[in-house]
Amino acid sequence: MTQGAGQGPEAERTATLRDFRVPGYVNETGAYAHSTHPGNVAPPLDEPYPEAYPEGYPDGYSDEYPEGYTPTQRDLPVIHRGDTLQMPVEPAAAPAAQLAAGPGPLYVVGDVHGYFDELVAALQEQGLIDADGHWCAGTARLWFLGDFTDRGPDGIGVIDLVMRLSAEAAAAGGYCKALMGNHELLLLGAKRFGDTPVNSGAGTATFQAGWLLNGGQKTDMDRLQDHHLQWMARLDAVEEVDGYLLVHSDTTAYLDYGDSIEAVNDTVRETITRNDADEVWDLFRKFTKRFSFRDEGGADAVRSLLDTYGGTRIVHGHSPIPYLLGEVGSEEGEEGSGPVVEGPHVYAEGLAIAMDGGVTMAGKLLVRQLPLDA
Numbered sequence: 001m002t003q004g005a006g007q008g009p010e011a012e013r014t015a016t017l018r019d020f021r022v023p024g025y026v027n028e029t030g031a032y033a034h035s036t037h038p039g040n041v042a043p044p045l046d047e048p049y050p051e052a053y054p055e056g057y058p059d060g061y062s063d064e065y066p067e068g069y070t071p072t073q074r075d076l077p078v079i080h081r082g083d084t085l086q087m088p089v090e091p092a093a094a095p096a097a098q099l100a101a102g103p104g105p106l107y108v109v110g111d112v113h114g115y116f117d118e119l120v121a122a123l124q125e126q127g128l129i130d131a132d133g134h135w136c137a138g139t140a141r142l143w144f145l146g147d148f149t150d151r152g153p154d155g156i157g158v159i160d161l162v163m164r165l166s167a168e169a170a171a172a173g174g175y176c177k178a179l180m181g182n183h184e185l186l187l188l189g190a191k192r193f194g195d196t197p198v199n200s201g202a203g204t205a206t207f208q209a210g211w212l213l214n215g216g217q218k219t220d221m222d223r224l225q226d227h228h229l230q231w232m233a234r235l236d237a238v239e240e241v242d243g244y245l246l247v248h249s250d251t252t253a254y255l256d257y258g259d260s261i262e263a264v265n266d267t268v269r270e271t272i273t274r275n276d277a278d279e280v281w282d283l284f285r286k287f288t289k290r291f292s293f294r295d296e297g298g299a300d301a302v303r304s305l306l307d308t309y310g311g312t313r314i315v316h317g318h319s320p321i322p323y324l325l326g327e328v329g330s331e332e333g334e335e336g337s338g339p340v341v342e343g344p345h346v347y348a349e350g351l352a353i354a355m356d357g358g359v360t361m362a363g364k365l366l367v368r369q370l371p372l373d374a
Contacts, residue, residue, distance in 0.1 A: 104139030114152025146181020151215030
């Protein structure tokens with residue numbers, strides 16, 4: 001892979017991403033602390049822990065968020081990334097030539113989080129890009145489910161690649177599109193509002209502190225340009241394709257923003273355009289909620305979205321599959337405690353498909369064709 005394939009010349013890369021070390025993160029007191037997370041990657045930081053986990057997590061974990069919920073602390077226990085974990089994969093043949101009159105096959109991509117090399121490898125396995133990183137899938141359709149940056153080493157390289165593939169796919173008669181994730185909102189907010197205090201619902205917070213806490217990378221911020229910001233700000237939050245309702249987060253919070261796909265997408269864009277820090281923070285806060293489709297009542301939560309926006313199944317990222325399965329690993333660093341992710345997770349009475357394979361924790365960056373049995 002050459003530097004021209006979605007990477008800036010200033011982004012020097014090593015032969016492997018396994019040697020990447022995260023310089024630090026903001027701890028719960030707001031202090032900048034050096035990360036010594038085993039495996040040389042950031043711990044899977046995200047939204048807040050409830051003030052006290054029920055004994056026996058994950059089985060006793062509640063999906064109810066405490067009053068004043070705000071994503072200023074991490075909410076997921078640490079899974080250590082195994083340095084030598086290898087996931088068996090079967091190379092996929094390149095998509096067959098499509099008839100000019102019909103759409104090509106549909107693919108979805110889970111959370112990337114800056115893992116550029118893993119993304120390139122996964123796209124090549126599915127026959128979507130060639131050895132030089134260029135679109136080679138003709139009329140195929142590719143959807144990214146959001147969260148391109150933070151935690152991994154080259155989030156801006158990922159965005160550059162997706163933007164370039166969008167142009168190349170369109171020229172070939174297909175398309176490459178992307179949804180808004182909570183980390184896009186976080187990066188936008190960190191760039192626009194910095195240390196401006198926002199009303200978090202549980203005291204004051206800042207986008208800058210939240211971004212660092214959730215794996216923000218200084219190299220991404222240094223390379224972030226206006227065209228990246230404009231691209232992120234225009235992303236849709238919800239889409240329906242071939243009967244699949246595509247969203248980033250496994251939450252019903254989308255219902256707060258409209259009773260149609262068009263209304264949700266318009267409201268999200270208008271909120272970002274108004275440039276009000278508190279409004280954008282509230283949007284980010286709601287997009288960080290998770291696990292609405294898991295456990296008792298999960299299928300009904302999925303149906304509430306399908307009934308409102310259309311589609312017969314929902315496809316999402318955001319919540320790593322190991323957490324949905326209750327495979328939280330150990331914080332003691334035992335060997336072999338990393339997750340094993342073979343593919344997407346189908347749950348909620350078959351109505352939900354989870355696509356975040358947990359690439360940040362030695363899982364797998366998932367790129368799959370829909371339907372899954374195709």
